[in-house]
Amino acid sequence: MSTALTDLFPYPIVQAPMAGGVSVPRLAAAVSDAGGLGFLAAGYKTADGMYQEIKQLRGLTDRPFGVNLFVPQPEHAESGAVDLYAHQLAGEATWYETELGDPESGRDDGYDTKLAVLLDNPVPVVSFHFGVPAPEVVDALHRAGTFVLVTATTAEEALAVRQAGADVVIAQGVEAGGHQGSHRDLPENGCPGTGVLALVAQVRETVDIPVVAAGGIMRGSQIAAVLAAGASAAQLGTAFLATSESGAHALHKAALTDPVFPRTELTRAFSGRPARGLVNRFLREHGPYAPAAYPDLHHLTAPLRKAAAKAGDAQGMALWAGQGHRMARGLPAGRLVEVLAAELDAARAALSGFPTSGGEVR
The missing domain is CATH 3.20.20.70 (Aldolase class I)
Structure with a gap:
């Protein structure tokens, strides 16, 4: 056509x-x-x-x-939900030796x-x-x-x-x-x-x-x-x-194409908005608790994702991928x-x- x-x-x-x-x-x-x-x-x-x-x-x-x-994006996230998620990510910040990002960095x-x-x-x-x-x-x-x-x-x-x-x-x-x-x-x-x-x-x-x-x-x-x-x-x-x-x-x-990452899921874990990525440790551990809060969570997790990439740790990165990823x-x-x-x-x-x-x- x-x-x-x-x-x-x-x-x-x-x-x-x-x-x-x-x-x-x-x-x-x-x-x-x-x-x-x-x-x-x-x-x-x-x-x-x-x-x-x-x-x-x-x-x-x-x-x-x-x-x-x-x-x-309109602002509809509850600050309390974002604060709670930040508290849940405190261990990640300690592990990667970085600070969490500012969720108020801009909409x-x-x-x-x-x-x-x-x-x-x-x-x-x-x-x-x-x-x-x-x-x-x-x-x-x-x-x-x-x-x-x-x-x-x-x-x-x-x-x-x-x-x-x-x-x-x-x-x-x-x-x-x-x-x-x-x-x-x-x-x-x-x-x-x-x-x-x-x-x-x-x-x-x-x-x-x-x-x-x-x-x-x-x-x-x-x-x-x-x-x-x-x-x-x-x-x-x-x-x-x-x-x-x-x-x-x-x-x-x-x-x-790594068999360590055989499937994808929709998750809010990294950004607060549904996004499809390869299932890794971060997604499994934090996805169930992530609130609908975009771009607040995107800003919050940005230093963690950057630190994970610098450390060579794919388990802490946002590995966005579609369902056909094994055919790459x-x-x-x-x-x-x-x-x-x-x-x-x-x-x-x-x-x-x-x-x-x-x-x-x-």
Whole structure:
């Protein structure tokens, strides 16, 4: 299915914007140069840090790319619950010889300043996570010549995306690694979720704008499946996390296929918001007690995660990963795009009953 967005890149492959230093300019450039859509993650960066990465990326590729923003979160966490969780983490701080972070370090992630930068220096695509931007924000980005994508985890959220005027909805299934992009995260919600294939079908019946499917996608045959379900493209995160250009910590990359970490779970342990990661000691011990308090817990645990990485202890790191993590391939990102495209080509040929082209990318 061709849309104005997918006309920007030859293959229906979008590299997910993974915050925390994973989606670096060299990764986005490699994906875009190979025919996919590379993304930078502005989350947890300053506005100037985002701008410098955009400049660096533009020096690496002349192909279209995207930038992802976090929508500011309403404050609903009880300070008492955060204080109690901090008390429970005191032993972790002692073990890693560090201090806990300040949970009051900020809630809006520099949202307005980042938007101002993106309006002054427009990029081809901007996506939003954790909520829907105001219609006037969408209109301003459109006037700047930018396509707007917004994550949704339910059909109802997709309708809100459509009503805000966005061009594309990213249907994020529960299989996805990292944070679920649900628009509201109340304590009583727990960690619900719908599988990507079912979600794409529901969203397609609810809104009339193109859909990008996300959630556990690691192979070209899975891309073919979500396209057959009605998506215009597939967004892959964990698949690109393992590539040589990814900025992920070496321990994180190795953990994806390490039998010590055979499964993933949705947890609030590291950030206070449901996020899928490999089950390690920290997740097991603290996940059941973590309150719904994002970004308070993200700030609180940041020094612990940094110290664990410095100590070479994967059991204390946030090892974000989707359900397909055991299928990760440590290829260069450009080569991975080519392999995925060839697999997609073969899957489509098999579905149509025609012979493949010998595995070559067309």
